[in-house]
Amino acid sequence: MLRLLIILIFFSNSTFAQGQFKLNGEVQNPTERKILITLYRDWVGDEEEYEIKLNDKNQFSFSTNLNHLAYIDFYYADQGFHYWIIEPNDEISIKFNPTNFWESLFFSGNGHEKWHYYTHHRSNFEENRDWEKEAGMLNKAPQQQYFDFLDNEQDVQIAFLEKANNLSEDFIQARKADIIGAIQNYKVNFLSNAKFANLTEEQVNSHLKITELPDSVQANSLEYGNMYQNLMDLFIAKSAFRKKKDLTETEEINLVKSSYNRLLFSFQLIERTIAFKLKNMIEAENITPKIQALVDDFLETATNRDFKNYISKKVNFSKTLTKGSPAKAFKLKDIDGKEVSLKDFLGKTVYLDFWASWCGPCIYDMKFMDAIKAKFQDEIVFIQISLDNETEWRESVKMYDIKGINLRVDENSSVTKNYGVTGIPAYFLIDKKGTFAVSQVSDPSKEEGQELIKQIEEVLSRK
Structure with a gap:
């Protein structure tokens, strides 16, 4: 299916520095003439897709302005990497041979250390031992055994991150949030089983091993945000089970608001989640009076300017598709x-x-x-x-x-x-x-x- 574009707008009050991100490279023995790049500036707005042509020397270059850290996909033919963090002022050079992509990868330039970290992480936790496969095999084990494995895996991966050299503090915090989010999400999925239907939200939260993270880091992290959204969907399902009826859009939004707990889930993360839910509601139903009321409340109370601007544009565009609006010519x-x-x-x-x-x-x-x-x-x-x-x-x-x-x-x-x-x-x-x-x-x-x-x-x- 056409990818539901799950997408990021980072917070305007972020402490991350602004600057230009530059990526250039050389493909040795190329098999095709283009590089595909997808840029994720935030997790509410629209992703950006770029097709970069190789020149006659088999080289390419790409640059863009960043207001804060972002995520990038990089693909050449069927080889590449997905959701790697980039920062303002990175100037990374990459060389590779598509016949042995991972073995030939070579990085240099400002900020390249984080990309070395990613390749070493892949080698340790995906190739030498596949931690996700191990987690899948333990999924049917007793709950405590399974959760102990996940918590230990989280500690091991964070320790590996903290031993890496020359990484910025912003990257370390964001990557730590990604590790916590990805691993604790296994617990959320486990607790979504019907046999845990009677657990309260507090009991579910008590099973999560979450260390305190800066507010903006929680909101900007891909995996931490995904874990939180899945957790909210679980709480919505539990509430619907107790009430014996589906929750309305307003009830869903109010439940998300009520989850605010600064140590676990920051207000910025909640704003991101509400904005994402509003976006999905608008795309699924266009703009209805009920959704418009939720949007009005969000625009009045939200602090993130980027989210507010995006949702406003989404509403205005949706109105061009509503009953009575002229259909677009083609x-x-x-x-x-x-x-x-x-x-x-x-x-x-x-x-x-x-x-x-x-x-x-x-x-x-x-x-x-x-x-x-x-x-x-x-x-x-x-x-x-x-x-x-x-x-x-x-x-x-x-x-x-x-x-x-x-x-x-x-x-x-x-x-x-x-x-x-x-x-x-x-x-x-x-x-x-x-x-x-x-x-x-x-x-x-x-x-x-x-x-x-x-x-x-x-x-x-x-x-």
Whole structure:
């Protein structure tokens, strides 16, 4: 599926220095001509993806301004690394041979020591012994034995970090938070088992081995934030179990707010989590009155300017996709090479489906669309926009016998951005005036398509 983009905005009151991050390198015996970089500035906003071309000397360079530490993915072909911390004023040079990527890696320049640390950590805890595999094997052991293993592993990895040379204090603290978050998250998942349903939030917290970390470090850390979000989801599930009903959006947000405990979970971390939840709510439902009320409260009380700006922009963009707003124009070629424009169908009702062959829910929903298409074939224009590559698209349209108009775009095209497609399937219903007919289209599989049929009939009945 299109990656749900889980994403970071670091806090404006962070103590981290501002500066430029620079990365340059050389590929020995290259097998292709590009480097792929993904930059995560924060865990609420949007990740940044870059494709860097090699020059005629097989070299590349990349630079960007950073206000604080961030995370980076680096990939060449199918080799690379994921979620490594970078800092302002780093100027790192990298050399490697793709035929023996890890063995040939060589780093130099300001800040390169942290990348040496990552390679040594990988060697010790993934190659020489796979600690995650060991944890998986102990998952069925008695709880105390399992938790003792995790706590000891945390101590060992932190000790390994603290023995590394020439690492900044900011990096050490952030990396320590990542280690704690990643390992304690195993406990959170373990305690999510149904047999622990009656444990209170205090009892769950008592099992976590968390040392005191600076507020901004908690909020900026990838793994610490993931652990906390999973913990909040566990508490939400427990609350729903006790109440025998799903929590409302307001109840979920209030539960997150109530978890504030400076030694364990800072206010900045809570703001990050609330902003992330609001983002997901807006993407899933667009902007509803209930969500708008939660957003208004967040914008009034939050202290993080970056989060506030991002959520405000998210709301404003969502309003462009709500009922009555004009649908975004596009012009694409269909499977036969004919140019198709949304404007071609002004005066007709259009059903728009963003999908891909690798998206299980997309394919499942299509099973219910055949009957809907047959029912409304004379009244609705059905357009499917695939995110597959050219070959997979053509093969899938034929394999699944997808009727209607079939178009294709890249995942990061202007069309997906204009329609706010951050995950698929994504559906839109456009009326004869060229405006969005409803704010949220029902999934075709819901009630075996009956709810979607009612939506379409209501739209068609409008004058």
